[in-house]
Amino acid sequence: MTEIENHDPFAVFRREAERALSAALVEVGVDDTEIVLEKPPKGMGDLGFPCFPLAKILKMTPNKIAEDIASKITPNGTIDGVEAKGGYVNFHVRFDMLAKATISTALAARERFGSGPSKGVKVLLEHTSVNPTGPMHIGRARNPIIGDTLARIMRLAGYDVLTEFYVNDVGRQVATMTWGVKNLTIGDAPNGGKGDHRFVPYYREAHKKCEEDPKVLEEVNALLYKLEHGDPESVELNRKTSETVLEGMMESLRRINIRIDGFTWESRFVENGSVDKVISKLRQSEYCHESDGAQHLELESFGITGRDTKWVFTRSDGTSLYTTRDLAYHLDKFSRSDVAINVLGEDQKLGMQQLAAALNIIGSDRRPEIVFYAFVSLPEGRMSTRKGTVVTLDDLMDEAVDMAYEEVRKRRSDLPEERMREIARTVGLGALRYNIARIQAEKQIVFKWEEALNFEGSSAPFLQYAHARACSILKKADSKPGPASADACARKLVNHHERELLKLVAAFPMVIGECAETRRPHALAAFTQDLAAQFNQFYRYVPVLKAEGDVIEARLALVEAARWTLRNALDCLGIDAPEEM
């Protein structure tokens, strides 16, 4: 067995179908068609080959072609049957072989089930990277959830993934906050002493003073200048305030199972001279222009349109701008990775287009891959700090856990208090992550409490419940299933519910691969929902512990395989899989 087969039981069947098809296609007189296999609607087989594109070439009806092809394929290996239907050639998998391969790999691989072979590709995945000036709100929370989920999926799929947070410690916002911390005296901040909440009043007040008092603005500008020119005292103070806020934000993220591997401080690129290098390269380009001492690139010929096609990269005082430093950062990321992925809000689209043009101009052939997401708004509209309409991630998490606790108490008051709290945390925070992860990134989300805290239907608790039920069966079983049960599965799993469940388990590695390749984590949420639903049907209609003879062994093995699949899928989604709830 090859590495791929070892991890993806369905792939063997797919390859055999492709091989059989290409042989049959040559026989009917087609030899250079790309073979695409689809998933037929249920009940029509396991893989389908559409013959419609061939109709023109062969001057026959798709139906006739499908029949011709089907008649030329003799089922063998993992192919159990081939039939022509509605212009498709449908392949049925040989269930016993699929079952054997699936169960033996799943129960041997366990927490690695679903993994693809190591790709030897270094991925640097930058996500979150918000300004360290205050607590994260739910609009921003979409970024770490998408980023972390994608990172987990890609790791399982076989990539070497490093996640990174780019800390903006030289910008105006942070400088304003630092000025406030240094010069203002303000009473206790809300939310105790948590780092990301602590300096918010200072930032607000300093910001207000900047707008009212030109002298304050001047001081902030002076601080900004000092920061950019590496004044040790200013840099130190700035770093300390940023770190404090950052630590608070990370504390919040850890609650939803998000840990970031590395932090890169923006000031580094100013200090190590790489920004200057970028600037001098840009200045040499034919696209560079100057006005009032500030320099910009004219990017119209790069397809950038709008009111202004200028891209300014130095201020008139010679200091760099965020985007200039971002350019240096990207060169740095490219030097450390094979693939650089950014998770960014859709407001960054133009900026990234400009960045790509600038990379072109300075002669880099690398580009970041970008996953853009639309913002989360409230039913009343956009979240606004000024109007006080923001919902912070901390508030949402607290509320989710509280709501979950009420539900746990309703259902499981038999459990000790501590255990109920633990389940509430798992369920509440899981529900929150799932609710954001399940939606495709480009789609706007209108935040509604009742939806975010829904614990039924398409929600994390639904998935967790299926997992808990599987655990419950296994706990009560006399024997523990292992890879050796694969033979029993091949012989004894005969009914519809068992087979459909097994097929979903078998498809898991393929799904992980697809989600990783397309960089679309939400597709995993949909799959996991299907898997849990299928498990719940199985649970309802197929008794495991009351089965007889070696049927019990087969079913236990299937439950164990489904349990690992659920667990691993939930793990990719960053959701804890409780053993009871």
Added chain:
RNA sequence: GGGCGCGUGGCCUAGCUGGAUAUGGCACUUGCCUCCUAAGCAAGCGGUCAAGGGUUCGAAUCCCUUCGCGCCCGCCA
């Protein structure tokens, strides 16, 4: 004014490299706990896939136009 994205039953959503009866959930109606956890299962209700045109044997999917929503077009980050 220009660019990018989104628009799928009352609400949320999958499908979007064209293909077989458009996926699930919420809500609503109705059944199912002497049987491994009812955060579950089953049945029902509900769709001109924003509108119009085009390409095609075939369009939710591709192209054009229009409408609606979001985001952007700073010597901010």
